[in-house]
Amino acid sequence: MATEIGGIYWLDLSQETTKVAVMTPSLDLLHRRLSHLGLENFQCLQGKVTGKNVKEEGFDHCVAYFKGKQTRAPF
Numbered sequence: 001m002a003t004e005i006g007g008i009y010w011l012d013l014s015q016e017t018t019k020v021a022v023m024t025p026s027l028d029l030l031h032r033r034l035s036h037l038g039l040e041n042f043q044c045l046q047g048k049v050t051g052k053n054v055k056e057e058g059f060d061h062c063v064a065y066f067k068g069k070q071t072r073a074p075f
Helices: 029-035 039-046 063-070
Strands: 004-006 008-011
Touching: 008 029
Parallel strands: none
Antiparallel strands: 004 008
């Protein structure tokens, strides 16, 4: 990768090395990253992007989602 010549490291760029880390995020992580997107919006998004299939039984709402959907009772 690198060779030391005179106290300086020279990078050998003649070889192309590509390292890719691929991670499939969980549905819960996507829900949090997309500002607590609801199930209906996830299903709408599914038709517009590739890579993630949304199943209703695998969709658990977080506490923040429910708190955001609550409304205050009139007083």
